[in-house]
Amino acid sequence: MELELRHLKTVRTIAEAGSLTRAATALGLAQPALSAQLRRIERALGGELFERGRHGVRATALGELVLERARIVLPAVSELQQEAVRFARARADRESERLRLGGTHGPLLGALVDLLAAAPDAQVTTHASWSERELATLLAEGRLDFAVTGACGTAPPPDVEHLIWQEFAVDPVFVMLPDGHPLAAAPEVELAKLADEEWACVPGDGCFADCFTVACARAGFTPGRMYETDVASCTHLVQVGRAVGLCRATFPTTPGVTTRPLAGTPLLWRHLLGWHPATQRAETAANVLTHARSAHADAAARSESYADWLAASGRPDGVLPRRPGREPDGGLP
The missing domain is CATH 1.10.10.10 (Winged helix-like DNA-binding domain superfamily/Winged helix DNA-binding domain)
Incomplete structure (x- = not known):
């Protein structure tokens, strides 16, 4: 390390x-x-x-x-960040017609791009990264206008001293199973019943892996091997039965893969939109935030297992309550 x-x-x-x-x-x-x-x-x-x-x-x-x-x-780096912000502000004034959007892996970035690009004369460029901290650095340096990322439980997003992070949705973490798995037909899966499995998840630089380990310990076991790789590889490992996966509840329907909620909702994932207040107008941020919420609502509606879970939980509107004291960030497909 x-x-x-x-x-x-x-x-x-x-x-x-x-x-x-x-x-x-x-x-x-x-x-x-x-x-x-x-x-x-x-x-x-x-x-x-x-x-x-x-x-x-x-x-x-x-x-x-x-x-x-x-x-x-640390103070020297803070001073450097302040100088970068001043540079970014001037650059943003020159490039105000272009919207530079970053995001971690998952369906929401594409959905948000689609909504923003539909506006007349819109110019949207993208940057994808598994690292929330890299995206925060790009925002602070003025190289991105907005970033769509997430955090586990109550963990704070990166660089909160300089950036604004607005939570626009909260999802439970689901498990991805091959269609033929014995638990695939269950309405929800107890984490303890997966004690003998190997796991797959996209990488992240937050504490999601630690929080997953803690959740497993509470369920009475130590998790087996974890394959950290891209979304397509995670999906393949699940399809062939090599591993079960961890994903956001909005993970799209995929052939050969069944997604199911974990009993008791031991892990939550907060979707966040970030920007630098010195380089973005309030009305622009409000517009992008509205589109981010719409992108999540569309993704939730397309996930049959998530829609069923929301209905069973009495939350057909897709709004999850905040639960204080949850473990803390990392990455999920």
Whole structure:
């Protein structure tokens, strides 16, 4: 694992909070997810950064070294971002007729492009990435106008200090099964009954993998091998019975694949639209947000299993309630 700025921010937050519990709350993460992330950071840096005790955590000598460097690096990067925003604002004024849209893998990006491109004289370009943080960087640098991405549970989206992120839908996470799977005919699937399966999912740079592992632990098992790959490969692995997949409830109907809700809805996925307030007019953002909601509603209506789940849940309008205290981001097809 290569060290990233977000890792330095995590280390700084832990040091300032004085305990993993308080740091997890500040970062919007579950404590097990933060502990797992800290272990990965410590492995990358070659040693422990904090000593754990009854009264919290205290930085080791290595931790003090990392914190000293972080106090220099993080403000410098923040200043660079501010300069990039000023540049992006000027560039946006020159390119106001073109709409540059980014998104993670999934059906919503294409649906949103279709709606926006239908406007007279519309010029829409796209950039797809599995990395939510890359999309946030492109927004901050002025290289994208809007980004469609998501976050797991209550996890915060990237770069909230500089960007606006508006939630436009919340979906349960479904499981993808081959049509011949013994559980494919069930109205919903208990996670524990998939304990012996291998898994497939698109990659992401948030905490979805950690939260999935926590959900499996609560169901009484440790998940088997996870294949992180593109949407088409995930679908193929499910079709041939090599793995079961994790997907958003809006995943489109696909030959050979059955999608089913997980009993108890152990994982939620929040759809987000992001932009930089210095480079976008309020009326433009409102228009794109309206189209994003329409794109999600259309995708939900085309998914038979999702429509059935919404009807059974008493939410035919597709609106899911916010559930505080859910684990936290990552990627889903």
